[in-house]
Amino acid sequence: MKHKERNLMSLKAEFHDKGKAARGFKNIMNFIDRNKETELKKLLRFHIPDGVYGQELIERFEIDALLEYYNLLLVAIFAGYVPGKFDEISSKEILAVIRHPSVMPYYNEYYKYKMISYTAEFAEENRYFELEGNSVTISAFNEFISLNRFLKRDKDVELFLGMLDYVWYGDNKISDVINILSSEEKINTAFITEAEKRSKAQCGVWGFIKYTIFLSQLKDLLNSIDGYPLLQSSFWMFHGYFFERMNSEMKSIFHKAFENLEESFSNPLIFKNLIEEVYGGKAPEDFNEVQLSKFAANAIRQSREDVDYVLDRKWSDPLRDYFGH
Numbered sequence: 434m435k436h437k438e439r440n441l442m443s444l445k446a447e448f449h450d451k452g453k454a455a456r457g458f459k460n461i462m463n464f465i466d467r468n469k470e471t472e473l474k475k476l477l478r479f480h481i482p483d484g485v486y487g488q489e490l491i492e493r494f495e496i497d498a499l500l501e502y503y504n505l506l507l508v509a510i511f512a513g514y515v516p517g518k519f520d521e522i523s524s525k526e527i528l529a530v531i532r533h534p535s536v537m538p539y540y541n542e543y544y545k546y547k548m549i550s551y552t553a554e555f556a557e558e559n560r561y562f563e564l565e566g567n568s569v570t571i572s573a574f575n576e577f578i579s580l581n582r583f584l585k586r587d588k589d590v591e592l593f594l595g596m597l598d599y600v601w602y603g604d605n606k607i608s609d610v611i612n613i614l615s616s617e618e619k620i621n622t623a624f625i626t627e628a629e630k631r632s633k634a635q636c637g638v639w640g641f642i643k644y645t646i647f648l649s650q651l652k653d654l655l656n657s658i659d660g661y662p663l664l665q666s667s668f669w670m671f672h673g674y675f676f677e678r679m680n681s682e683m684k685s686i687f688h689k690a691f692e693n694l695e696e697s698f699s700n701p702l703i704f705k706n707l708i709e710e711v712y713g714g715k716a717p718e719d720f721n722e723v724q725l726s727k728f729a730a731n732a733i734r735q736s737r738e739d740v741d742y743v744l745d746r747k748w749s750d751p752l753r754d755y756f757g758h
Contacts, residue, residue: 437566441506441515448502457495461530474535479543480599490600500540500549501671503527507552508667512574513566524556532557544598545677547749548670551756562663573658577668580650590647592633593640597678602633607682609634610641614690620697642694649739655748662751669748676744684744691737698733 448454464473476489477496485493506523509515519527530536531553540549554560564570584590596607613619613634623635631639651672655665669676683690697703 437514437516440509441520444502444505444509444515448505449499453495453498454502457492457497457499458526458530460492461496461499461536464535465529465533470533470535473533474538477536477539477543499530500546503531503552504548504671507548507555508577508664508671509574510555510562511564511661511664511667512570512577513564514571514574517563518559518561519556524559527553527556544674546674548667548673548752551670551752554756569658570661570664573654573661573664573668576654577671580647580654584644584647587640587643589636589640590643591640593637593644594675596637597675597682605633605637607637610637611683611686611690613638614641614693615686617693617696620693621700621703624697624703645736645740648743649736652739652743655743663755666748666751666753666755669743670752673749680744680746687737687740691733695733 449458461473464470464476476492478485506515506519506527510517510519518524531540531549540546566574584594592602593610596602596605596610600606609632613623620638623631623638626635651668655668658664658668
């Protein structure tokens with residue numbers, strides 16, 4: 434078996450055959466095979482005015498994980514990590530799911546996510562992209578997978594992204610996170626509040642900060658594959674839904690938010706609490722609050738630049754040009 438086929442089997446085993454994606458596949462194929470178009474359309478409805486709660490929300494997240502796997506396959510193709518076209522089984526499954534009339538409004542109208550359309554088009558037109566994977570693209574793809582695993586593991590990031598995706602946690606929503614980020618005093622309170630006592634909005638603030646760290650890492654990753662514009666674009670478009678949500682919901686408050694974060698991180702007492710949490714309640718013996726808080730404030734300023742850099746929609750251009758729209 435060739436290495437690209439082995440890589441494909443590995444991706445399928447991890448991201449399709451278990452967990453949320455596996456449950457999403459089983460559920461959506463149950464709808465499709467039993468011709469339950471009306472029921473599937475209801476499940477994948479827009480959340481206004483008919484809100485989505487409980488089990489329905491769980492089932493939608495599982496279907497999201499399945500759609501994400503299909504997109505990951507396209508990213509892997511542009512990295513030369515897997516064969517340059519979808520195999521017959523994968524292509525048939527992708528089109529059965531993504532092109533189903535009850536599914537298309539979900540990503541085309543209600544929660545616009547262009548990468549899914551590109552993945553469907555690649556399968557529909559039986560496209561082939563020839564790239565022999567090399568140390569640059571393979572290493573970058575593996576790092577991309579690692580970054581994605583981090584996003585899935587961290588509960589604060591998961592909550593923040595859920596809020597970006599219109600989810601309310603009790604009475605806490607993305608506007609409450611924005612409200613905290615707009616106030617240095619409220620940010621300080623979020624930082625000194627013990628983890629088990631934090632509100633969901635305060636957890637969302639922690640998630641925002643961790644997500645900016647991810648964006649800085651993604652910036653470095655994008656720059657490492659200069660010369661591979663389709664791969665760069667596919668990395669960006671894979672996360673494009675949340676990038677667009679950040680651009681639309683949060684960009685106007687970035688200046689104030691990062692200004693407040695810089696002030697907070699410049700406070701040695703606040704920063705000491707942050708460090709102690711990172712180190713599990715015990716800071717290193719050589720911990721220097723003043724020195725490290727200055728370093729942290731500089732890091733926040735750099736983080737602001739990284740966020741602006743990554744959220745630039747220019748990264749979507751190569752894929753748009755490749756597909757002609």
